[in-house]
Amino acid sequence: MPADRIPTVEAKLYVIPGSHPSRTAMRMLEIKGISYKRVDLMPVVSRGVLRAMGFPGVTIPALRIGDRKITGSREIAKELDRVQPDPPLFPAEPDARASVEQAEAWGDEALQGVARRILWNALKRDRTPLASYSEGARLGVPIGLAVKTAAPIVALEVRINEANDERVREDLAALPGMLQRIDDWIAAGVLGGDDLNAADLQIGTSVRLLMSLQDLREGIAARPAGELAMRAAPDYPGDAPPVLPAAWLEPMRREPAAAA
Numbered sequence: 001m002p003a004d005r006i007p008t009v010e011a012k013l014y015v016i017p018g019s020h021p022s023r024t025a026m027r028m029l030e031i032k033g034i035s036y037k038r039v040d041l042m043p044v045v046s047r048g049v050l051r052a053m054g055f056p057g058v059t060i061p062a063l064r065i066g067d068r069k070i071t072g073s074r075e076i077a078k079e080l081d082r083v084q085p086d087p088p089l090f091p092a093e094p095d096a097r098a099s100v101e102q103a104e105a106w107g108d109e110a111l112q113g114v115a116r117r118i119l120w121n122a123l124k125r126d127r128t129p130l131a132s133y134s135e136g137a138r139l140g141v142p143i144g145l146a147v148k149t150a151a152p153i154v155a156l157e158v159r160i161n162e163a164n165d166e167r168v169r170e171d172l173a174a175l176p177g178m179l180q181r182i183d184d185w186i187a188a189g190v191l192g193g194d195d196l197n198a199a200d201l202q203i204g205t206s207v208r209l210l211m212s213l214q215d216l217r218e219g220i221a222a223r224p225a226g227e228l229a230m231r232a233a234p235d236y237p238g239d240a241p242p243v244l245p246a247a248w249l250e251p252m253r254r255e256p257a258a259a260a
C-alpha cells in the first residue's frame with residue numbers, strides 16, 4: 001500500500017444546515033466511503049467556532065481529517081483525493097483534469113455566490129422556510145426557536161454576502177447563461193459522467209440549492225443542469241415558496257441565453 005494511503009481516518013465535518021458547499025463536502029466523503037461525524041453550526045456563529053478551533057479560514061465546510069484542519073470545498077476535494085485516492089474526484093488525464101478544475105473553480109467562485117445571494121435575499125423576505133433548510137440538523141436548540149430568533153442572522157448574512165436587491169436582480173438575469181454553461185459542459189463530457197467528479201459535486205449542489213426555491217425549480221429541473229443537481233445531491237433539505245418579485249424572474253422565463 002502506498003505510504004500516503006491512510007486505511008482508516010478519523011473525520012469531522014463542520015457544516016451549516018442547507019449550505020451547498022457543505023453538501024459538496026458531505027457527498028465527497030460519502031463517495032469516498034469515509035465515515036465522518038457531522039457537526040451542525042448556525043451561520044455567523046460558525047465563524048467564531050472555526051476561528052476558536054484553529055481552522056485556517058472561517059467559512060463552512062471545514063474538515064478535520066486525521067490531524068489536518070482544512071477549510072474550503074476545493075481544498076477538501078484535493079485533500080480527500082490525497083488521503084483516499086479511490087474513487088478519484090479528478091480525472092487522471094491532464095487535459096481532462098484541467099477542464100474539471102476549471103469548471104470546479106467557476107462553480108466555487110461564480111455560481112456558489114449567486115446561489116447563496118439569491119437564497120438569503122429570499123429568506124430576507126420570508127424567514128419561515130429556514131426550518132425546512134434545517135431538516136435533519138442538530139443545532140443544539142429546537143429548530144423552531146432557532147428560526148424565531150434568526151432575524152439578526154439573516155440580516156447579517158444578507159450584508160456579508162451582499163445579497164441586496166440590486167445584486168440579486170443581476171444574479172437572476174445572469175442565471176440562464178450560467179445554466180447554459182453547465183448544460184454545455186455536460187454535453188462536452190466535462191460534467192455529468194458515470195462517476196461524479198469534484199466539479200459535478202461543486203456545481204450540482206449549487207444548482208440543487210437554487211432548485212429548493214419554488215420560484216426557480218421548474219425552470220431548472222427539466223434541463224441537464226437540473227438532472228445533474230439531482231444526482232449530485234439527491235437528498236437536499238429546504239423548500240422556499242415563491243417570494244421573489246415576478247419582474248426579476250423574467251430572464252428565467254425567456255429562451256436560454258448564451259453562456260455567461
Ligand SMILES: N[C@@H](CCC(=O)N[C@@H](CS)C(=O)NCC(=O)O)C(=O)O
Nearest residue numbers: 019020021043044059060061072073
Ligand atoms: N467558497 C468557499 C466558502 C464557502 C462559504 O462561504 N460558506 C458559507 C456557507 S454556504 C459560510 O461559511 N457562511 C457562514 C458565514 O459567512 O457566516 C467554499 O466553497 O468552501
